[in-house]
Amino acid sequence: MDGAAATAVPSAGLLPFGDKMEFLGIDLPSYSWATVFGSAISGVFLGAVYALVALGLTLIYGVLHIINFAHGSLLMLAMFAVYFLWKLLGIDPYVAMLIVVPGGFLFGYGLQRLIIGQSSHGRDEIILLVTLGIAIVIENAALFAFSADERLVQVPYDMDGIDLGVTYAVYPELAALGGSLLITLLLWLFMTRTDTGKAIRAVAKERRGARLVGINVDHIFAISFGIGTACVAAAASLLAATYPVHPQFGYLFVLIAFTIVVLGGMGSFVGALVGGFIIGITEQLGRLYLGESLGLITISAIFILILLFRPTGLFGQRVR
Amino acid sequence: MLEVRDLHAGYDGVEVLHGISLQVKPGEIVAVLGSNGAGKSTLNNNISGLYRPFAGAIAFEGTDITGASSERVVELGLVQVPEGRCVFPNMTVRENLELGGYRRGREHRAQNLERVTEVFPRLEERFAQLAGTLSGGEQQMLAIGRGIMTEPRLLILDEPSLGLSPILVDEMFALIRQLHGQGLAILLVEQNVVQSLTLADRAYVMENGTIALSGMAASLLENPDLKRSYLGM
Ligand SMILES: Nc1ncnc2c1ncn2[C@@H]1O[C@H](COP(=O)(O)OP(=O)(O)OP(=O)(O)O)[C@@H](O)[C@H]1O
Ligand SMILES: [Mg+2]
Numbered sequence: 001m002d003g004a005a006a007t008a009v010p011s012a013g014l015l016p017f018g019d020k021m022e023f024l025g026i027d028l029p030s031y032s033w034a035t036v037f038g039s040a041i042s043g044v045f046l047g048a049v050y051a052l053v054a055l056g057l058t059l060i061y062g063v064l065h066i067i068n069f070a071h072g073s074l075l076m077l078a079m080f081a082v083y084f085l086w087k088l089l090g091i092d093p094y095v096a097m098l099i100v101v102p103g104g105f106l107f108g109y110g111l112q113r114l115i116i117g118q119s120s121h122g123r124d125e126i127i128l129l130v131t132l133g134i135a136i137v138i139e140n141a142a143l144f145a146f147s148a149d150e151r152l153v154q155v156p157y158d159m160d161g162i163d164l165g166v167t168y169a170v171y172p173e174l175a176a177l178g179g180s181l182l183i184t185l186l187l188w189l190f191m192t193r194t195d196t197g198k199a200i201r202a203v204a205k206e207r208r209g210a211r212l213v214g215i216n217v218d219h220i221f222a223i224s225f226g227i228g229t230a231c232v233a234a235a236a237s238l239l240a241a242t243y244p245v246h247p248q249f250g251y252l253f254v255l256i257a258f259t260i261v262v263l264g265g266m267g268s269f270v271g272a273l274v275g276g277f278i279i280g281i282t283e284q285l286g287r288l289y290l291g292e293s294l295g296l297i298t299i300s301a302i303f304i305l306i307l308l309f310r311p312t313g314l315f316g317q318r319v320r
Numbered sequence: 321m322l323e324v325r326d327l328h329a330g331y332d333g334v335e336v337l338h339g340i341s342l343q344v345k346p347g348e349i350v351a352v353l354g355s356n357g358a359g360k361s362t363l364n365n366n367i368s369g370l371y372r373p374f375a376g377a378i379a380f381e382g383t384d385i386t387g388a389s390s391e392r393v394v395e396l397g398l399v400q401v402p403e404g405r406c407v408f409p410n411m412t413v414r415e416n417l418e419l420g421g422y423r424r425g426r427e428h429r430a431q432n433l434e435r436v437t438e439v440f441p442r443l444e445e446r447f448a449q450l451a452g453t454l455s456g457g458e459q460q461m462l463a464i465g466r467g468i469m470t471e472p473r474l475l476i477l478d479e480p481s482l483g484l485s486p487i488l489v490d491e492m493f494a495l496i497r498q499l500h501g502q503g504l505a506i507l508l509v510e511q512n513v514v515q516s517l518t519l520a521d522r523a524y525v526m527e528n529g530t531i532a533l534s535g536m537a538a539s540l541l542e543n544p545d546l547k548r549s550y551l552g553m
Contacts, residue, residue: 214423
């Protein structure tokens with residue numbers, strides 16, 4: 001994983017204090033507060049993109065009441081799309097958003113309307129298996145077509161950035177934060193201000209009532225799936241300059257996104273956003289203190305702790 | 321206006337309605353009475369396109385709507401206020417009403433909203449409140465208000481007085497009379513036999529998925545069979 005790039009950027013105070021910290025009998029390295037703060041800030045940048053991926057997952061869950069197992073492979077597919085748009089046509093990964101977001105929407109819409117909806121006959125446990133099947137098909141097709149190689153989009157400005165005092169934020173990080181927040185805001189406006197957005201919220205909680213005002217529930221399902229996929233496509237374009245893509249790319253991200261959805265509360269928008277930041281910061285601090293590979297354990301630990309102590313998540317409602 | 325002919329319908333192959341025929345003419349209030357489980361809601365939901373009938377035909381204003389989608393049925397102005405209200409609990413009262421104009425009545429949304437608040441001033445006071453937090457009676461008003469937002473030509477009301485206090489039940493029947501006075505045709509499904517028959521022009525009595533009795537409401541009110549089975553007299 002190249003995720004450490006975020007912490008590896010020159011940062012204000014890498015010098016540890018002399019004394020060591022101790023946690024559960026384990027000696028932890030001790031860093032200056034600036035290092036810790038810098039690490040937390042890079043967690044905010046990372047968390048913003050996590051939030052975007054989680055937003056798509058939580059939207060699909062909220063409306064269709066299923067966990068979309070294909071979410072990660074759709075992210076990977078979108079990453080390849082961004083990569084090849086750059087490689088073959090020279091399109092900047094951020095500009096590629098204008099192509100992959102509508103493309104992702106249409107792909108997701110079609111996937112739900114033509115494949116998932118058709119094959120599941122409205123039974124949730126079948127939908128679950130169908131999305132799992134789609135994930136396997138997409139991943140194997142990607143392995144076959146692109147091999148297991150890692151590929152990275154190179155932008156000339158990937159090391160340029162702004163000095164924030166405690167840390168140095170590169171443009172890809174700033175774009176990730178700004179882009180994610182902007183998309184979240186647009187999505188929120190869409191959900192609260194437009195008829196289609198309101199119809200999505202109506203279908204999420206009251207399908208019969210929705211049908212009785214003339215809402216086409218199948219269409220709304222597909223739109224929700226399309227928006228979920230578009231979120232992932234936007235995330236792909238925000239990640240492409242930092243993370244190399246390969247056919248298994250989606251796994252880790254979707255696992256993290258799932259943790260965020262559970263942390264924030266299944267189906268909650270605010271939860272996805274707040275959860276994204278919490279997980280992003282936790283991951284970066286975990287990396288700092290526990291090292292590259294152990295750092296991710298903090299996320300799994302959070303996941304299990306939530307399930308034990310607050311299964312509805314931070315912003316989730318009680319089970320109806 | 322509405323013509324149901326020899327309708328057979330049910331769930332997962334189990335037939336609940338065994339050949340129902342019924343009519344509503346323009347401007348009429350038609351009551352459908354029947355005990356629990358007689359199949360009244362099943363009839364409504366097949367008319368509204370929530371389920372596909374097994375056999376028979378349904379026509380609305382000359383258009384065949386047998387097995388039509390619920391969007392199509394709503395588009396034509398055949399609107400149902402369902403049993404159990406089915407309001408959107410996670411949305412505000414205002415949003416619920418606005419969604420009433422999702423498929424039909426979109427152009428006149430503002431006027432329709434005014435009309436609904438004239439009928440239900442209570443709802444306007446609670447515009448910003450989430451529908452899920454309304455009282456049962458308020459939810460029933462909201463469900464009817466949402467139905468009015470759809471500019472119905474024929475309104476199906478499925479047990480609108482269910483769960484309301486006696487005073488609210490009277491208010492509800494007064495409201496139905498008022499809507500009818502504005503020229504709206506109404507298919508009223510009720511358990512309140514006497515009040516429904518007093519209000520309606522004609523009525524059908526359902527029993528075990530068939531029409532057991534039908535006729536002018538006034539004469540059904542005097543019917544000895546009906547008195548025995550529903551009024552315990
Ligand atoms: N979704 C469903 N799946 C299977 N069976 C159903 C379903 N809905 C209703 N039924 C059955 O169909 C029969 C008729 O039910 P229906 O709801 O139409 O009765 P009703 O006349 O509206 O009764 P009530 O006055 O209690 O509302 C009942 O035996 C009921 O158990
Ligand atoms: Mg009923």
